[in-house]
Amino acid sequence: MPIVAVLFAAVLFAGAPRYGYHRDELYFLAAGRHLSWGYPDQPPLTPLIAKAMAAIDPDSLFILRLPAVLAATLVVVCAGLMAREFGGGRGAQALAAATVASAAVVMGTGHVLSTAVFDLAAWSVVSLMVLKLIRGAPDEADRLAESGSIRPKAWWLSGPRWWLVIGVVIGAGLQNKLLLIFPVLALLVSMLVFGPRKLFATKFFPMAIGIAVLLWLPYLVWQARNGWPQWEMSQAIAGGSSGTSDSPIMFVLLQFGLIGPLLVPLWAFGLWRLARDSRYRAFAVAYGVLFVLFVATGGKAYYLGGMYPILLAAGAVPFAAWLGQRRMRWAAVSFVVTVNMISSAVLFLPVLPISMLKDSPVLAINYDAGETIGWPEFTREVGEARARLGGDVAILTANYGEAGAIERFGAPYNLPKPHSGHNSYWWWGPPSDTATEVLAVGIDRDELVRAFTDVEPAGRIDNTRGIDNDEQGAPLFICRNLRAPWSELWPHAKHLG
Structure with a gap:
């Protein structure tokens, strides 16, 4: 034994x-x-x-x-x-x-x-x-x-x-x-x-x-x-x-x-x-x-x-x-x-090379394998999108994985602390009311227009590996002009799952 x-x-x-x-x-x-x-x-x-x-x-x-x-x-x-x-x-x-x-x-x-x-x-x-x-x-x-x-x-x-x-x-x-x-x-x-x-x-x-x-x-x-x-x-x-x-x-x-x-x-x-x-x-x-x-x-x-x-x-x-x-x-x-x-x-276990994963049955059987791939690339793309904007742009993500990745890999791109309405991130608070623009990551446009009057596309996430995980193809949006202060909007942003 x-x-x-x-x-x-x-x-x-x-x-x-x-x-x-x-x-x-x-x-x-x-x-x-x-x-x-x-x-x-x-x-x-x-x-x-x-x-x-x-x-x-x-x-x-x-x-x-x-x-x-x-x-x-x-x-x-x-x-x-x-x-x-x-x-x-x-x-x-x-x-x-x-x-x-x-x-x-x-x-x-x-x-x-x-x-x-x-x-x-x-x-x-x-x-x-x-x-x-x-x-x-x-x-x-x-x-x-x-x-x-x-x-x-x-x-x-x-x-x-x-x-x-x-x-x-x-x-x-x-x-x-x-x-x-x-x-x-x-x-x-x-x-x-x-x-x-x-x-x-x-x-x-x-x-x-x-x-x-x-x-x-x-x-x-x-x-x-x-x-x-x-x-x-x-x-x-x-x-x-x-x-x-x-x-x-x-x-x-x-x-x-x-x-x-x-x-x-x-x-x-x-x-x-x-x-x-x-x-x-x-x-x-x-x-x-x-x-x-x-x-x-x-x-x-x-x-x-x-x-x-x-x-x-x-x-x-x-x-x-x-x-x-x-x-x-x-x-x-x-x-x-x-x-x-x-x-x-x-x-x-991570036995196969990443290049072989998309053509194997692993991702269909083991959902979690895909969720361990592409986070540095995800953060880089968020960083590049934000770099094209001003320095006061806040980041709002759809889920805790995206927010956690930005916290872990965001320093080289000078990314600020992200915010999300997902699980504990909702408890940790909304962006500042002084943020004039928000880069939304992975959130549907229909949801964003309830909080902002101006929502513009800013690209989509591509992990460059062809791995079909939860973030592949996720949309990026530039959001401006809040319809109300975050203190009023944030209770509606909460979602558990």
Whole structure:
């Protein structure tokens, strides 16, 4: 298992500096420069990490993505450890780790700094801790230890004390992404209904709840003070506002691709095994509950990704036992996992040269690949358009990716701080009322004429690579003569998605 984790990390490290920043990474860097206890679309942990990495080297994409690589590697390690908790030996642990390492969702989220990869890591750790609780369910020694009569070896992490670790991880995870609350509640309810309920008969369970709530509380306070924009954001995503939003049918179909089609039999076998074992049935029920919930509410396909490491670990243990010492069987399984890993890497890591992307199926399958290409060229074109105007021209963008790119790459072109009505940028305020002209980037003319009396075309964005991403062909407009002060117009510029 350690070898698998090291090789996986090495592959991600090798690909980290290739292509360029993802739009979300540019946004996290901008949010890190406006540190707060909350944002309309996310808690503060990932922007804080982005700020910390930028403090080490503001120009290094490799450094920025280092925490994501470590988090994804943690998911791989947890898969192997979960197989051990299921009673698997080294072969089962290596198989579980390798299958998770080859998964498209783990590679894809581990390649860029994102809330998704830390969410995967948090849920993997929680799943592992719950397995430890189940495997070491309270016995007489635990009860004596809890009462203070005895102190077993490693007493601070023995028996029910794993609840304390779970509380810390959930609290920290909720400061990264609200999504974690759904698998947590699904599993807790499933355990209360299907068992093992005796795990809750300890003082450490309410203590864990208290720790998690205490860690999460600052973000909840921020949301309450700002009208709960996260709820509006969730509705926008469910309505398809995100580039990775999925229809119910696509949500179902993409479950077969999150890990890779070749490994569907293994995780399906793991799901069946969990459902048949009363000790672990709650995990299978939680998977079913989350599946139905996310289909019904318009969730993205990867929202269910955190459940697959435990399914693969559960399936790997009896499968490895069946493989036994037969080398031909192991060779065949290794070949399948290797093929899955290569296909995932080609589709979700920056393996192909950029010149080959437009003629490959990568962009059609992996939307995020296109969003890591062309940001320096985008900023250069914005800079050239503004250079033809006066020095007091403000910049207004359609989305946070465009604004974040201008902040990151705009210095050589003397570009000012951009403004946008998108997500947190709306909270950071409008252009100055003294700006006589505005260069609008990526915003439709029909929207601009509601705010300006004079709107003139100023060109279109071309990334020069032929990559059909969200910014390719985006319009540029020169806008003059505001119809009202920004203080009146800015509330109408707000849009979440």
